Amino acid sequence: MAELVVTMAIRPLVAMLRDKASSYLLDQYNVMEGMEEQHTILKRRLPIILDVITDAEEQATANREGAKAWLQELKRVAYEANEVFDEFKYEALRREARKNGHYKKLGFDVIKLFPTHNRLVFRHRMGSKLCMILEDINVLIAEMHDFGLRQTFLVSNQLRQTLVSKEWRRTDYVIIDPQETASRSRHEDKNNIVDILLGQAGNADLAVVPIVGMGGLGKTTLAQLIYNEPKIQKHFQLQLWVCVSDTFDVNSIAKSIVEASPKKNYDTEKPPLDRLQKLLSGKRYLLVLDDVWNREVQKWERLKVCLQHGGMGSAVLTTTRDKQVAEIMGADRTYNLNVLKDDFIKEIIVARAFRSENDKPPKLLKVVGEIVKRCRGSPL
Template sequence: MGEVVATMAIRPLVSMLMNKSSNYLLDKYKVMEGMEEQHKVLQRKLLAILDVITDAEEQAMAHREGAKAWLQELKTVAYKANEVFDEFKYEALRREAKKNGHYRELGFDVIKLFPANNRVVFRHRMGSKLCKILKAIEVLIAEMQAFGFKYQPQPPVSHDLRERDYVIIDPQEIASRSRYEDKKNIVDILLGEASNTNLTVVPIVGMGGLGKTTLTQLIYNEPEIKKHFQLLLWVCVSDIFDVNSLAKSIVETAGGTAASNKAPLDSLQKLVCGKRYLLVLDDVWNREVHKWEKLKVCLQQGGSGSAVLTTTRDKQVAEIMGADRTYQLKDLENKFLKEIIEARTFSSGKEKHVVLVKMVDEIVKRCRGSPLAANALGSVLRTKTSVKEWKVVLSRSNICTEDTGILPILKLSYNNLPSHMKQCFAFCAVFPKDYKIDVEKLIQLWIANGFIPEQKEDSLKTIGKQIFSELASRSFFLDIEESKHYKDYYSRTTCKIHDLMHDIAMFVMENECVVANEKPSDTKWLPDSARHLFLSSEITEGILNDSMEKRSPAIQTLLLYRSMRSPLQHLSKYKSLHALKLCTRTKSFVLQSKYLHHLRYLDLSSSGIKAFPEDISILYNLQMLDLSNCMNLVRLP
């Protein structure tokens, strides 16, 4: 992966810092009084760095180790500087609240709540922090000149982000035609095993991006399949094949819950016992035979004709699972790839330039039979209007190989994004693979982390929707669905990310996004570089408390999706938190507001919270508070 994917786009991070350092509130409330000169020097040096970032990134991609190390240090310093300017902004908001009589209205004791906010104390403390940041940036400037990084002009960022129709083509419709024979063959296999008392295992094997999951969805939704099987189950497995977790997920996908006094495998066995079922295990990587055999013992308790249909990129997985028949998925025919590319490229009403149409055949050759690659290349070319631009794209998109697969094309698609969109997409690495992402909440998380550039004419939420639509139109998001909830009172839009695109996001973010679905084996799972954290373990607070005791990551996003039995500890370490989602069945407010000065997004939906802490009103940065499904909220006395 490292050979074909760009480093994290640092430009938006530095641009975010520039915006924070220029915030009008800093001058209005004189929070940088006595630090004006350092402030001006910092802004000039940031502009100098922005001039050469593109050249530094290109040199890093060309395997110049010094450039890579410089960019990594720049990222570290930029994060620290962003935190410092968050503190400046919070102090400005505090002074604004005091000026407007906010404290008197709340009946707060200002000295009690803010003993450290004496202006002299604040100036001394923040002056010291600013000087440290400035020294670190001066070192970076010196190294920048030593490396010879040069200025490269940036193409203007269009602010005309139209609301795009992201369902430009229907992948299911094309798949139903292009994979008709494949679907028919596998359906015949599954139905033909009706009297087989043994468990039938059919793996679909093929390169990533070939359409294995899409084909499996067609089979899964086939009327004959729904009529034949009593129970239909679908679980995405991905990287970690933990037998107990997998058994639990299978039970949950059937709408059940594993009994607390039973092992997950026992619950699974009870679920399938005597029933003819079809279980889809999507994206399997497990090569440990004993794990599969342990799961198979339970699955064999199903009725005659039961089957497991798997998708995998690894032929050895099929052998390990003792497959009855392995179905090797072939490359998509060129005529269908051409159809996808033309639908993507010319869908916006663009006139079909004769020369461009002729070039499509050359583009098809680059896709190596992959519909995902065709989608990605078509989406890149959709933004290009001239023959010259198309030739540049073709010169950069290497023909796929057995080793790299379609990754060079996906990398090209990612690199072609504006820098702020790179940051918005890469952030999605915080979600597990195959996770249904709530689009509205995703946009709120982008806003909370400062990823969306402000514009005078549009709100951040509007720009966020436009960014999502643009990314979706370029195939970065898929399976976009709108569903009605609570007697159609409101709708919810969700999306997913293809697992190869997720791989790219994970690589770009390196150790900044951490996903923990189960209890990690040690505390090193949470590195100091972690910024965004997704936890859905049964013992959320335990693993987090243990790790935070030994480490000090500057967590900006904390998403908790399991019930918590005790409060989080080491609260002072959460001072960088920008976004917090509390899980369901959380009975107490687990964090005190005095540690959440930078919090901008607080999601308490379905959390079971009954009361707020007294000092929640000091969250001056809070932009979004989601209380949906929270009933009978009261304020603590």
């Protein structure tokens, strides 16, 4: 069973990579400039791999060594690729902050500290990484055919249904922010929101709690800390996580929520909203909608009708930069995320800028101090 849990954790890694590769931020801030072809090919390849993971997992469970090795290699590639697309997203957010006036040039030392500020250097460095990822993906697809892995849309193995969603999210959490800094910097915020969610236990109405804050403050990381909190896992009968991003398509979101459940409803003949309603009916659940941008109240109300079929004490936790989004969702209580303290900003910058303890020139460490002062609470 332990081995199965390890292999089952691979699907969310690849799904997260697909979502990151499709983020609107990459196109909006032109961070894939010069890499468009490789980017497009990668986005086409990932669904192919997702379609055969189920069969690979079942073969691995049956002690097929080839399938086991294929899954382990896929896991390695997915980890590395997620880290690369985290860099792309970070660069997009940096450009967004600069466009919005939150970023100021600090001189030549800063260019050395953050070489991604030079677009040519960024394109060359990241282009090489993207090509290596694509090569690895192509090899995996070739081996996929060699091993005879099949596209599987229905899961026949009952063991899959015994896996709880917290294992999925723990895997995501390791990728999204491996730094212990994030946990310490948002410990108080985590406890505050956990108390809010647990305090809804006797509430018959659906609780909606948005985390609102500017880019770079760690809204998603905070949501993950809450999601993985033992008190939360014990309190809610069902936990679900969906990354929404820019497109708020109600049917697609409903489908994603159903597919995020360890106990899926495979009656695909029914509309996604009907399947969602059946999944949630009578259960006290926590649903995280990450990175919501929707300002169309009609779309939210249409989704909310199904979400209200959960049991007493159910809650929706969302992350967004837009206060208007929180208002549209009829939030019971909006949690405005404050800026980070300077000590944590410094830790984040040092961790990203220097590879090791021996690679910290005193001159650049002084520059870090100047950068921290000008960050004003946001690492962007």
